[in-house]
Amino acid sequence: MSNILFTEEQKMVQELTRKIAREKIAPVAAEYDEKEEFPWPIVKILAESDIFGVYIAEKYGGMGGGVFEMAIATEELSWGCGGISLAFAATGLGTFPIILFGNDEQKKKYLTRIAKGTVAAFCITEAEAGSDAGSIKTTAVKDGDHYILNGTKQWITNGGEADIYTVIAMTDKKKGARGATAFIVEKGTKGLDFGKKEKKLGIRGSATREVIFTDCRVPKENVISKEGMGFIVAMKTFDYSRPGVAAQALGIAQRALDESVKYAHERKQFGKSISSFQGIQFMLADMAIQVEAARAIVYRSAQIVDAGEKNIAKLSATAKTFASDVAMKVTIDAVQIFGGYGYMREYPVEKLMRDAKITQIYEGTNQIQRGVIAASLIKELKQK
Amino acid sequence: MNVIVCIKQVPNTTQVRINPETNTLIREGVESVINPFDMYAIEEGIRLKEKLGGKVTVLTMGPPQAEEALKEAISLGCDEAVLLTDRNFAGSDTWATSYVLSQAVKKIGDYHIILCGKQASDGDTAQVGPGISTHLNIPQVTYVKKIEEINDKKARVERMTEEGFEIIETPVPCLFTVVKEINEPRLPSLKGKMRAKKAEIRKMTAEDLNCDFDKIGLDGSPTRVVKIFTPPARKGGEILKGDIQEIVERLAKELKGEI
Numbered sequence: 001m002s003n004i005l006f007t008e009e010q011k012m013v014q015e016l017t018r019k020i021a022r023e024k025i026a027p028v029a030a031e032y033d034e035k036e037e038f039p040w041p042i043v044k045i046l047a048e049s050d051i052f053g054v055y056i057a058e059k060y061g062g063m064g065g066g067v068f069e070m071a072i073a074t075e076e077l078s079w080g081c082g083g084i085s086l087a088f089a090a091t092g093l094g095t096f097p098i099i100l101f102g103n104d105e106q107k108k109k110y111l112t113r114i115a116k117g118t119v120a121a122f123c124i125t126e127a128e129a130g131s132d133a134g135s136i137k138t139t140a141v142k143d144g145d146h147y148i149l150n151g152t153k154q155w156i157t158n159g160g161e162a163d164i165y166t167v168i169a170m171t172d173k174k175k176g177a178r179g180a181t182a183f184i185v186e187k188g189t190k191g192l193d194f195g196k197k198e199k200k201l202g203i204r205g206s207a208t209r210e211v212i213f214t215d216c217r218v219p220k221e222n223v224i225s226k227e228g229m230g231f232i233v234a235m236k237t238f239d240y241s242r243p244g245v246a247a248q249a250l251g252i253a254q255r256a257l258d259e260s261v262k263y264a265h266e267r268k269q270f271g272k273s274i275s276s277f278q279g280i281q282f283m284l285a286d287m288a289i290q291v292e293a294a295r296a297i298v299y300r301s302a303q304i305v306d307a308g309e310k311n312i313a314k315l316s317a318t319a320k321t322f323a324s325d326v327a328m329k330v331t332i333d334a335v336q337i338f339g340g341y342g343y344m345r346e347y348p349v350e351k352l353m354r355d356a357k358i359t360q361i362y363e364g365t366n367q368i369q370r371g372v373i374a375a376s377l378i379k380e381l382k383q384k
Numbered sequence: 385m386n387v388i389v390c391i392k393q394v395p396n397t398t399q400v401r402i403n404p405e406t407n408t409l410i411r412e413g414v415e416s417v418i419n420p421f422d423m424y425a426i427e428e429g430i431r432l433k434e435k436l437g438g439k440v441t442v443l444t445m446g447p448p449q450a451e452e453a454l455k456e457a458i459s460l461g462c463d464e465a466v467l468l469t470d471r472n473f474a475g476s477d478t479w480a481t482s483y484v485l486s487q488a489v490k491k492i493g494d495y496h497i498i499l500c501g502k503q504a505s506d507g508d509t510a511q512v513g514p515g516i517s518t519h520l521n522i523p524q525v526t527y528v529k530k531i532e533e534i535n536d537k538k539a540r541v542e543r544m545t546e547e548g549f550e551i552i553e554t555p556v557p558c559l560f561t562v563v564k565e566i567n568e569p570r571l572p573s574l575k576g577k578m579r580a581k582k583a584e585i586r587k588m589t590a591e592d593l594n595c596d597f598d599k600i601g602l603d604g605s606p607t608r609v610v611k612i613f614t615p616p617a618r619k620g621g622e623i624l625k626g627d628i629q630e631i632v633e634r635l636a637k638e639l640k641g642e643i
Contacts, residue, residue, distance in 0.1 A: 008581065009578070012574060012577045012578065012581075013574065015577075016571070016572060016573075016574060016577065019571060020571060023571075024571070045571060048570065048571070048573060049571050049572065049573045049574060050573045050574035050575050050576075051574065053574070054574070063574050063575070063578070
């Protein structure tokens with residue numbers, strides 16, 4: 001899509017993250033996928049290029065962009081690798097609670113570090129609390145000036161690698177969702193440990209790990225917002241982060257399209273390049289239509305979030321669902337266009353298909369998203 | 385440590401096309417970039433500044449659009465940029481170009497080191513760097529792959545040769561041309577890009593530099609390009625395969641000219 005509507009700053013973000021994706025990430029993506037390692041050398045490059053600060057306010061050392069700038073960067077980096085890009089994108093997920101609900105001291109202390117390239121993570125999911133985030137078992141019990149955290153968080157992106165963790169724990173179980181509180185916990189805090197490293201289908205250049213709290217004492221200054229606000233912090237964070245997941249899906253989808261067009265043009269069968277066959281042409285055109293539609297909705301939703309629209313749950317969910325479904329569809333088509341080669345790890349498209357799948361699942365499955373959308377529709381009807 | 389880095393804007397291609405009529409490079413339709421070898425000079429200049437303080441001034445002679453190359457250098461961390469642009473410079477060969485650059489260096493003044501890439505990827509002459517130092521009458525070391533030690537009096541560097549490397553000590557100020565082994569150039573940063581956007585590029589003409597007009601441009605250039613041609617592609621070597629005894633015998637025979 002043309003970037004003619006972008007500001008100068010947005011063009012810079014796009015240009016630089018595109019350069020990093022093409023020159024630094026794409027060449028090593030298969031290697032990280034194979035080794036399942038955390039991409040520290042790429043994190044260093046992103047930090048030195050100021051990318052971590054794209055969505056952080058200037059007074060905390062960032063460039064003052066918002067969800068849209070973050071989405072632009074995530075899309076480009078995910079073109080390079082949908083796993084490696086998470087070092088950046090999931091840091092955003094861990095950072096939004098502080099941006100949205102943190103007090104000035106917390107912002108000064110943590111956002112300045114994150115803008116310089118400190119990795120963050122968001123801890124909400126547990127073994128028995130996935131889509132049903134209300135059934136969190138991790139507890140936080142007040143003890144003087146501290147809270148004592150106990151429990152195990154599961155499938156935490158950037159887990160073990162991040163230095164800053166935003167954690168949702170129950171301060172009052174009786175109140176259910178209203179008894180949840182958000183905390184900031186720094187790596188190195190006694191009682192914060194890391195468990196099993198997960199072996200995954202895709203996004204293998206990202207770390208997914210258990211985060212374990214055992215009598216972990218967290219000072220009360222580290223409460224985000226106030227006691228009982230944890231669930232609201234989490235839901236609002238997801239409203240802001242979903243365009244980011246959508247952008248990750250979009251980057252993967254664009255890569256699938258680019259690789260497919262290139263391959264279809266090069267691949268010769270029956271004495272002609274396969275891009276001259278209408279069967280392939282229609283597939284490529286349909287992929288392009290879907291990718292462009294996804295981009296339109298991702299960009300628009302991010303811009304609307306940044307413009308300050310309050311009721312964004314439906315739009316965020318729509319962007320996330322549509323873009324991730326598109327990513328899945330076009331990556332499957334990419335493998336099909338590559339034929340037997342597409343099935344081989346030597347070629348880049350099977351990885352895209354594996355990486356795309358998670359975007360339909362995490363930060364709320366697409367079924368949960370459709371539930372959110374439907375609930376909004378019914379609510380809107382009742383308000384009419 | 386004040387560093388001056390001389391760069392050139394070149395077409396972004398390894399397949400340089402030549403206009404057979406005029407014997408000049410065809411630039412149309414090709415994106416322009418900083419000469420890849422100059423990126424190492426820029427990086428080394430920035431590293432010297434980061435280690436020792438001072439500033440890095442980047443310098444180029446070229447058409448007005450060469451400003452883009454200078455802005456990119458600023459986005460990487462160079463402090464100031466000077467563009468030498470004047471219709472009278474057009475057609476300058478390596479001798480005239482290095483004369484103009486040396487005049488600019490004199491104008492800028494207050495420097496310790498001049499850094500250049502070992503050669504430009506379009507003309508491939510490797511003459512402008514050494515030319516500048518000759519016009520300035522300062523020492524030069526070409527093909528530098530490591531700056532071991534440097535202060536405002538002297539420098540010790542490693543210089544690549546075909547057989548290995550030499551260690552050379554030289555008084556400062558001096559000029560180095562650098563090879564790609566010297567470092568790994570960084571990418572620009574967002575803050576650097578924003579600084580570059582706002583940066584004022586100083587422009588200087590032949591008159592500003594007090595150039596002798598007989599020494600610049602096509603008429604001031606002693607070089608005459610008589611003909612440019614593409615040399616025939618080298619034929620690939622032959623790889624002998626099979627039983628080691630047999631291939632050694634075959635190789636011996638080939639070398640003796642018996643086959």
